[in-house]
Amino acid sequence: MKTSIKILLCLSFLALTLSGCGTENEPEEEINREIIWQDEFDVNGSVDSDRWIFDIGTGEEIFGQPGWGNNEQQYYTDRPENVRVEDGMLQITAREESFEGSSYTSAKILTxxxxxxxxxxxxxxxQLPFGQGIWPAFWLLGDDSNGTEIWPQIGEIDIMEYRGQEPTVIHGSVHGPGYSAGNAVTSRYTLTNGRFDTEFHVFAIEWGPDFIRYYVDDTLYNEITPDDVNGEWVFNDNTFYIILNVAVGGTFVGPPSSLTPFPQTMMVDYVRVYDLEN
Incomplete structure (x- = not known):
């Protein structure tokens, strides 16, 4: 079902600052946008199988070794202990437990x-989890169904990545040929008040043919264009699917410590996709 929802957008972009938008000197405009896909997580139980599928395991069958290509330590499952919908929220929970040869479990769902x-x-x-070595993400990956294109040629857009040991900072990035992994084009956003693990925040991108704009709570904090990447802009011709996951350990965050509390849960109120053409 398509629903029209009003959202506020800033008309001016304060380049790479965190001062926000909508001050007395910056007019705001109401724009009607049409939702083309959404999950409000309003039915208790498992995730909606018409919307989401699961990645299961350690990634060894894909990458030739465990760790999903990032030295991650969790085993992804579809068990309710790791992923469920309850009281209007998607809950993805990382647990410290011995399971199928791994020391941690979690979940990863995708469209x-x-x-x-x-x-x-x-x-x-x-609302994000907390702790050294906890790595939640909300991201998009280019279609890889034909088996001929591989990462990073297919493209990756990280709407939100977060190190559990830095509860006031999130990262937004793009990966493509020539600018992947440690060479990704990235920017960070730091909360001046509050923490990402103690309250809910809205993470978003607006993506068009020659831009990807990053928002936290409707504050525009970064814009990436073809001029910013050291390689081919691969975000025009491919379709991308949505991913939500909580990893444990990995190159981005390092391993958990003895002080990392478990279990840790990422709470998702909703996911929505709007058409920018209206």
Whole structure:
């Protein structure tokens, strides 16, 4: 069902500052945008199988070794202990437990094959977990179903990545050929008040043919264009699917410590995709 929802957008972009928008000297405009896909997580139980599928395991069958290509330490499952919908929230929970040869479990859900799109506003309202070595993410990956294109040629848009040991900082990035992994084009946003693990925040991108704009709570904090990447801009021709996951350990965050509390849960209120054409 398509629903029209009003959202506020800033008309001016304060380049790479965190001062926000909508001051007395910066007019705001109401724009009617059409939701083209959404999950409000309003039915208790498992995630909606018409919207989401699961990645299961350690990634060894894909990458030739465990760790999903990032030295991660969790085993992804579809068990209710790791992923469920309850009281209007998606809950993805990382646990410290021995399971199928791994020391941790968690979950990763994605819309590969159920919803894929080029361009739009992608947003989710999330409360993040906390702790050294906890790595939640809300991101998009280019369609890899034909088996001929591989990462980073397919493209990756990280709407939100977060190190659990830095509860006031999130990162937004793009990966492509020539600018992937440690060479990704990235920017960070720091909360001046509050923490990402103690309250909900809205993480979003607006993605068009020659831009990807990053928002936290409708504050525009970064814009990436073809001029910013050291390689081919791969975000026009491919469709991308949505991913939500909580990893444990990995190159981005390092391993958990003895002080990392478990279990740790990422709470997702909703995920919505809007058409930017209206």
């Amino acid at each position: 590969r094959g159920t919803f894929e799109r080029t361009f739009g506003r992608f947003e989710a309202r999330i």
